[in-house]
Amino acid sequence: MTSKRTDRESTVDGRPLEPRARLRAAFAMAPEALLTQVFSGEQLEELDRRLDLEPAVLQSRSDIERLPGADRLELLITGWGCPVLDEALLERLPALRYVVHSAGSVKPFVTDALWERGIRVSSQAAANAVPVAEYTVAMIVLANKGVFAMARRAQRGEPDPDIRTALADAGNYGKTVGVIGASQIGSLALRMLAAYDLRLLVADPTLDDAGAAALGAQLVPLDVLMRESDVVSVHAPSLPETHGLIGADELHAMRPGATLINTSRAELIDQDALLQVAATGRISAILDLVQPGESGRALARLDNVVVTPHLAGSVGVELHRLGAGVLDEVDRVADGAALRFPIDARNLAHSA
Known part of the structure; x- marks a missing residue:
């Protein structure tokens, strides 16, 4: 450079x-x-x-x-x-x-x-966006592949499953990925994901159809994105109006077996609501940071939740x-x- x-x-x-x-x-x-x-x-x-x-x-x-x-x-x-x-x-x-x-x-x-x-x-926000987008894409691919669930089975000493039946719905081909926020990171993640055989959705009130198409995605309302995505990745800025953006209604709208990824600020997600929904096993979550307190610790203990220590950014x-x-x-x-x-x-x- x-x-x-x-x-x-x-x-x-x-x-x-x-x-x-x-x-x-x-x-x-x-x-x-x-x-x-x-x-x-x-x-x-x-x-x-x-x-x-x-x-x-x-x-x-x-x-x-x-x-x-x-x-x-x-x-x-x-x-x-x-x-x-x-x-x-x-x-x-x-x-x-x-x-x-x-x-x-x-x-x-x-x-x-x-x-x-x-x-x-x-x-250097654009430079710092690169590793966050890379982390996001890696987690999307691994989540759709069922890697985290299979790794936990191995940790527990369980026998290997018949992957042709146990993972009948796993994989990335044809899956739908929804990105919330066409920020520098969200936009870069969408461009990277264009290399995969995925259906890409984006929700952002500042974006129009042409802007979404330029990113290889379809612009949809947030409720549609939550309902139709196999993986939802959050990249919206932390503003007063975005705090609690993903609440109980949005989480309950997600497909059974879907995964929520958050590399944005923790306050964008209603953490108590996420704990309640994730504890049922209905959805999974990959969280690069959580809000301090018992709900954050409880989330980290769940088998279907991966918590990392804010390492998506430059390290x-x-x-x-x-x-x-x-x-x-x-x-x-x-x-x-x-x-x-x-x-x-x-x-x-x-x-x-």
Whole structure:
């Protein structure tokens, strides 16, 4: 994604000019250990060559407030745990022009003061969407194949079933998969699923028939999607109006033997209602996160529920994809080009 370039030099009549001045920049994230998790050693070296980097990682408001030369910072590379960039803090950063976020949502730290000052912001939400979509597709394929139920039988020491009879309805050919939310992740998952022999449905109030068709899916109301899908995968943003989006009525409408997958926020699903329905064995669930409390623990104990510790997003070496995206944005800034993944303040309230 990025090129190996040193400080840029240009020539006039074959004579080299002075290298372009490097932007004064700093990392703002917490804890400091995130730096070497998101960025490989090579990526950090590249950033150090391309930017005039403050050596300290800014982990708190006081770190920024006390930083000598904070008034000269032009670019912040932010990450999880970045201090809230409100009006008071931005007074210490009068030269700030760019915020390049190394993770997904910028909602935890951006404020109106950023937009009012004309500061340009980008995010690596698109890069973080890749592993979530990959996880989703993998879970859909495995769920339709009956893998989780068969694995539990083996764990209990039960004899192998006659798969021609015990799994007569298993498999992916011709199955219906419903995706709730044509977000970056939902859209990418649909594009990946287009490679399979599946019927794809999508429910999203912001999408039209043409947009759904471009994703290889049919646009349907939520109730139709819940009723007709063998697997339902949730990718809607967490907004006040989407909390409890999947409630008792939606869960009871699902086909017997269907699977619910949630890699979005836990609050989109009525967890108590899901526990009641899943406990009957009528449907299965794959949940990348649950709300804390007894209902979450009870769900995890059910044989027909798989709970993972919020690992669908970037983990391990996948984090370096975020670092590569930051390098690309830094190159664009240095070249005076438009950001590849700019945040539009007008859409922020309706995004994840």
